[in-house]
Amino acid sequence: MDIAAVVRCVGRCYVSPAFGESEPLRLSERRFLKLCSSTNSDPAGSRSLIFGGKLHRRLSFFRPIMATDESISSRSSDCAGETKQINGKQKNIVWHDCPVTKSDRQELIKQKGCVIWITGLSGSGKSSLACALSRALHNRGKLSYILDGDNVRHGLNNDLSFEAEDRAENIRRVGEVAKLFADAGIICIASLISPYRRERAACRALLPEGDFIEVFMDVPLHVCEARDPKGLYKRARAGKIKGFTGVDDPYEPPMDCEIVIQNNRDKSLSSSSTSSSLCEMAEIVVSYLDQNGYLKTP
Numbered sequence: 461m462d463i464a465a466v467v468r469c470v471g472r473c474y475v476s477p478a479f480g481e482s483e484p485l486r487l488s489e490r491r492f493l494k495l496c497s498s499t500n501s502d503p504a505g506s507r508s509l510i511f512g513g514k515l516h517r518r519l520s521f522f523r524p525i526m527a528t529d530e531s532i533s534s535r536s537s538d539c540a541g542e543t544k545q546i547n548g549k550q551k552n553i554v555w556h557d558c559p560v561t562k563s564d565r566q567e568l569i570k571q572k573g574c575v576i577w578i579t580g581l582s583g584s585g586k587s588s589l590a591c592a593l594s595r596a597l598h599n600r601g602k603l604s605y606i607l608d609g610d611n612v613r614h615g616l617n618n619d620l621s622f623e624a625e626d627r628a629e630n631i632r633r634v635g636e637v638a639k640l641f642a643d644a645g646i647i648c649i650a651s652l653i654s655p656y657r658r659e660r661a662a663c664r665a666l667l668p669e670g671d672f673i674e675v676f677m678d679v680p681l682h683v684c685e686a687r688d689p690k691g692l693y694k695r696a697r698a699g700k701i702k703g704f705t706g707v708d709d710p711y712e713p714p715m716d717c718e719i720v721i722q723n724n725r726d727k728s729l730s731s732s733s734t735s736s737s738l739c740e741m742a743e744i745v746v747s748y749l750d751q752n753g754y755l756k757t758p
């Protein structure tokens with residue numbers, strides 16, 4: 461491994477607390493190489509970096525910023541990113557900024573990344589609205605992606621139950637992923653029951669002001685229950701599902717959200733009428749996005 465190349469590429473790096481220094485340090489190539497050759501032993505094991513012949517095996521503390529020889533050689537000084545320390549449980553993790561920014565991505569796809577957070581009871585029409593909205597945006601040439609509660613629970617969140625603590629974790633993870641999508645410049649549509657105000661507020665707080673757009677599917681329980689497309693309310697009423705939202709688990713409606721949709725039509729309506737009402741609902745959200753500048757380069 462070419463250490464000089466590492467230093468040139470990284471430019472600015474942070475010394476791990478394993479070195480006994482916690483403050484960011486700008487290392488010159490000479491100082492870095494000196495550090496490499498001098499830091500070779502520590503009786504307590506806290507300075508256990510051994511450089512020289514086995515150098516490459518001992519550089520794991522730099523992994524977030526140095527990666528492999530191959531990736532290093534492909535970087536040039538004008539494309540190098542910035543690192544900074546973060547707060548959190550993981551003391552030795554550093555953030556690496558990329559010079560291609562959110563603004564660059566938004567300019568490329570001519571839209572502003574945001575999160576449309578659709579909340580409501582099971583059967584209130586969250587997934588239907590998410591799909592209709594994604595279609596409406598697609599037709600306008602706008603890039604969106606749906607994170608549906610049911611779907612995400614098939615993969616990323618397949619370790620989570622419907623206990624309160626797991627629902628909170630489900631919402632937290634989806635909030636974090638949605639934030640990444642928004643950072644990519646994408647209009648991320650998250651559709652999950654997300655029954656708790658506190659967790660929804662925490663997801664809102666992850667995003668810049670205005671970029672979290674909460675949509676409440678305001679549908680009475682009896683309408684959702686009459687629809688019961690998956691037969692889950694029936695099973696919950698029969699005691700076969702415990703802790704079902706609206707039946708024996710709480711749902712806290714938003715008190716101050718951006719959009720309220722009253723999707724009260726019952727299931728006896730024809731499918732063409734349902735789809736036209738879905739188009740109308742999607743259009744409400746599209747208009748909001750349009751009026752607030754999300755459908756053009758910011």
Ligand SMILES: Nc1ncnc2c1ncn2[C@@H]1O[C@H](COP(=O)(O)OS(=O)(=O)O)[C@@H](OP(=O)(O)O)[C@H]1O
Nearest residue numbers: 582583609610622627630652653654655703704705
């Ligand atoms: N106990 C219980 N309570 C509520 N919902 C249940 C439950 N068990 C399974 N399901 C099915 O899971 C879907 C909800 O998943 P979510 O991830 O959106 O829920 S939550 O936000 O974590 O509360 C939900 O999907 P939707 O009907 O689309 O809302 C149900 O199909």
Ligand SMILES: Nc1ncnc2c1ncn2[C@@H]1O[C@H](COP(=O)(O)OP(=O)(O)O)[C@@H](O)[C@H]1O
Nearest residue numbers: 582583584585586587588687689725726734737
């Ligand atoms: N506007 C509407 N009119 C009539 N039925 C609807 C409407 N919106 C949704 N539905 C129906 O309600 C059921 C639940 O919708 P869904 O989108 O799966 O809700 P959720 O994702 O909130 O559980 C589905 O059978 C769907 O076709």
